[in-house]
Structure formats: C-alpha cells, structure tokens
Amino acid sequence: MKTDYYETLGVNKGATAAEIKKGYRKQAVKHHPDKNPGDKSAEEKFKKAAEAYEVLSDDNKKARYDQYGHAAFENGGAGAGGFGGFGGGGMNMEDIFSQFGDIFGSGFGGSRGSSQTARVKGSNMRIRVKITLEDIANGVEKKVKIRRKVKAEGVTFKTCSTCNGQGQVMRVTNTILGRMQTAATCPTCHGAGQSIDNRPKGSDSSGMVQKEEMVSIKIPAGVSDGVQLKVTGKGNEAPGNNSISGDLLVLIEEVAHESLSREGMNLHYDLYVNLSEVALGVSKEIETVTGKVKIKIDAGTQSGKILRLRGKGLPSIERYGTGDLLVHINVWTPQNLSKEQKQFFEKNISDENFTPNPSKTDKSFFEKVKDMFS
Numbered sequence: 006m007k008t009d010y011y012e013t014l015g016v017n018k019g020a021t022a023a024e025i026k027k028g029y030r031k032q033a034v035k036h037h038p039d040k041n042p043g044d045k046s047a048e049e050k051f052k053k054a055a056e057a058y059e060v061l062s063d064d065n066k067k068a069r070y071d072q073y074g075h076a077a078f079e080n081g082g083a084g085a086g087g088f089g090g091f092g093g094g095g096m097n098m099e100d101i102f103s104q105f106g107d108i109f110g111s112g113f114g115g116s117r118g119s120s121q122t123a124r125v126k127g128s129n130m131r132i133r134v135k136i137t138l139e140d141i142a143n144g145v146e147k148k149v150k151i152r153r154k155v156k157a158e159g160v161t162f163k164t165c166s167t168c169n170g171q172g173q174v175m176r177v178t179n180t181i182l183g184r185m186q187t188a189a190t191c192p193t194c195h196g197a198g199q200s201i202d203n204r205p206k207g208s209d210s211s212g213m214v215q216k217e218e219m220v221s222i223k224i225p226a227g228v229s230d231g232v233q234l235k236v237t238g239k240g241n242e243a244p245g246n247n248s249i250s251g252d253l254l255v256l257i258e259e260v261a262h263e264s265l266s267r268e269g270m271n272l273h274y275d276l277y278v279n280l281s282e283v284a285l286g287v288s289k290e291i292e293t294v295t296g297k298v299k300i301k302i303d304a305g306t307q308s309g310k311i312l313r314l315r316g317k318g319l320p321s322i323e324r325y326g327t328g329d330l331l332v333h334i335n336v337w338t339p340q341n342l343s344k345e346q347k348q349f350f351e352k353n354i355s356d357e358n359f360t361p362n363p364s365k366t367d368k369s370f371f372e373k374v375k376d377m378f379s
C-alpha cells in the first residue's frame with residue numbers, strides 16, 4: 006500500500022496550497038540527503054515527499070488524486086504512456102532538484118547530495134494542441150512541428166577543469182539547518198560538468214542550434230480542456246555528453262463542437278422538432294462523436310423530454326466507462342400561420358385532445374434534469 010500523499014506531507018486533506026508547500030518543505034528539509042548522508046531510508050522519504058508534492062502542488066493532478074487516489078497514476082490507468090507523471094519507478098534525485106529546487110531556498114538548492122557525474126537536463130517546452138470532441142472520443146495521434154534546441158552536428162565537449170566533471174563545487178554555507186557543506190553549481194560549466202571543445206559554425210556559445218522537428222503526440226481518449234500531457238525527452242536538449250533532454254508539455258485545448266456540448270463524460274444535444282412531427286411521431290438523424298445515428302421520437306412526445314443514448318458520450322480518461330448522449334427534445338411552435346392553419350388551431354383550441362393533461366408521474370423539465378445528475 007502506498008502512503009497517502011497528504012499523510013506523507015503531514016497535512017490535512019483540505020490543506021491549502023501554502024500548507025502543502027510548507028509541509029513539503031518540512032519533510033524535504035528533514036530528509037534532505039545533505040543532512041542524512043548515506044541514509045537510504047531518508048533518501049526514500051525525501052523522494053516520496055517530492056512525489057507527493059508534485060501531485061498535490063499541481064491543480065490538475067491533485068484533482069485526479071483526490072478523486073481516484075493512487076490509481077489515478079498507476080500503469081494501465083492514465084499513468085501509462087508517460088502520461089500523468091510517474092509511470093514507472095518514481096522520481097530520481099535530479100528530477101527533484103530541477104523541479105523543486107526553488108523550494109529549498111538559496112544555498113540549499115542545486116545540491117545533488119552524493120557526488121556523481123553531472124547530468125544536466127534541458128529545459129521543458131510547452132505547446133497547446135487543439136482537439137475536437139471526435140478526437141477526444143477515440144483518442145488521436147497528433148503530429149506537431151516544434152522548434153527545439155539540439156546539440157549542433159559535430160559539437161564536442163571536454164571535461165570541465167573547474168569542477169572535474171562533477172558539475173558542482175563544494176562550498177560551506179550557513180543554511181536553515183546550520184553550517185553545512187553544500188554543493189553549488191559550477192560557475193564555469195553551469196552544472197554540465199563539461200565545457201565546449203569544438204564549436205561548429207552557426208551554433209551558440211554552448212554548441213546548440215535550433216532545429217525544427219515533427220513530434221508525434223499520442224492523446225488518450227477522454228482528455229479534457231486544460232489537461233497537460235508530457236512527451237518525455239522532446240523538450241530542449243542541454244549541452245554536454247551526459248545531458249538529458251527536457252520534456253515537451255502539451256496543454257490540451259478543447260475545440261467547441263457545432264452541435265454537441267460536453268459535461269464531463271456526457272454530451273448534450275438540442276433537437277428541435279416541429280409540432281406536426283411530435284404529434285405524429287418521427288424518426289430523426291442526429292450527430293454523435295462516433296457518427297450519425299437515427300432516433301425515433303414517439304407520437305405525443307412532450308417538449309423537454311430527454312432521450313438518453315447510452316454509451317454515445319465520451320470515454321473516461323481513467324477507462325472506467327463511457328458517458329451518454331442526452332438528446333433534449335424541443336418542440337418548435339410555429340410563429341407564422343396561414344389562414345387555413347389558423348383555422349385548424351382555432352377549431353381545436355378547446356378540443357379534448359389538445360388539452361394539457363400531464364400525469365402525476367410526468368415530471369417537469371427541470372426535475373428531470375435534476376434526477377439525471379443526482
């Protein structure tokens with residue numbers, strides 16, 4: 006069993022963003038590798054706190070965690086395919102320091118604890134991708150052209166002489182924990198552990214160039230506006246032989262549909278029928294996200310009735326089912342009448358068949374809508 010994220014940070018379920026940040030800071034300071042050299046269990050706790058904070062500090066992930074718990078990020082769930090954060094084995098120390106470095110305060114930031122070869126990560130890139138409801142229904146693979154920083158062809162790097170390839174230099178500083186030896190980013194190579202050896206023409210001072218690239222983005226079915234997907238390693242590259250690329254963060258933008266509106270997994274469709282059609286019964290073709298379907302409207306159907314087409318909505322991103330399409334019947338009252346039509350209605354105005362007679366089980370439109378979502 007994984008420990009509850011709120012518990013990990015020592016905060017209550019209803020904690021504010023500031024309380025969550027404070028809770029994380031407390032845990033991170035307590036289990037910081039600089040303070041617990043060689044202590045594997047402290048390192049584990051430090052990583053767990055970072056994992057909890059990554060989720061709880063992100064509105065989107067927090068909402069999913071609050072609803073589904075750890076299942077929201079597990080393999081086979083929405084976590085598969087690099088989506089949602091930690092598909093596999095949690096976070097590594099570089100990730101934690103590069104993502105949350107600012108939270109530790111100055112003099113405590115870039116330290117990676119135990120010394121190792123520097124691995125600099127390139128910066129993340131962000132793009133927006135517009136998605137239609139049809140694409141959301143089926144999932145889609147989008148090809149997007151991006152411009153990212155890559156190492157220029159022919160560039161070579163050599164070990165930085167200032168830090169001996171460590172990417173950091175040791176420094177004694179005063180921190181909130183008292184006097185301690187911390188590692189600071191090497192001022193010569195800025196953490197890369199390497200400096201440029203051969204710089205090809207046309208590249209910048211770090212040997213990087215801008216390159217246009219097509220990136221294929223797999224968008225899972227059921228995404229919604231504002232969801233952020235991550236394409237690992239498709240952000241900017243960083244200089245150096247051991248560097249790793251940043252990530253490409255893809256923000257989903259939902260394109261409004263012409264006739265369907267979305268409410269979670271359900272879709273709504275306003276169908277207008279004329280007086281004669283509902284009086285006699287009619288069959289209508291309506292648009293769904295998976296193609297057109299025919300629906301039958303019985304003679305005598307009242308305006309405001311909602312027909313539920315099961316499974317014609319959108320799939321859940323957590324893959325626990327599919328929503329419905331709710332067809333709202335709106336009867337159109339004619340606004341212009343010919344002489345004959347006028348006579349027809351005048352003749353029937355007091356007719357028994359034209360007299361409203363709602364049965365007790367017939368609910369009003371709003372009651373019906375209320376029932377549907379309760």
Ligand SMILES: [Zn+2]
Nearest residue numbers: 165168191194
């Ligand atoms: Zn250096």
